[in-house]
Amino acid sequence: MAADGLQVAVDTQLCEGHGLCALLAPDVFEVGDDDVAVWDDHPSEEKRDVVRAAVSACPRQAISYSQG
Template identity: 50%
Template sequence: MKIKVDFDLCESNGLCEAMAPDVFELDDDDLLQVHTDETTPENLDRVKQAVAACPRAAISLEGDE
């Protein structure tokens, strides 16, 4: 599944980083960086949690599982 981030909505509050630090990271300027745009079997559950936790619904998943 593809990870999509709407950076216009993103507040960089770091909830996604807390849920999936191997995928999401806030840089030194507190801007969200996405390390990969594809989920893996190992990170899918954590990415889904990050999507659900995003207060601005800035993160979504596209495609089939």
């Protein structure tokens, strides 16, 4: 995938599976069977606002994103 665009990362060592990210951005995040987030590394630009909301809502601050 190209380096341009939205890039999302989750620190799986910090993630505790609270699921707020999946509630706010279900097209980008879900909570796996091991209670750790599973995510789309490169969601579409249209998802930027919901990704930003998920980053802000994460109680463990495990999610980050950048604009490539």
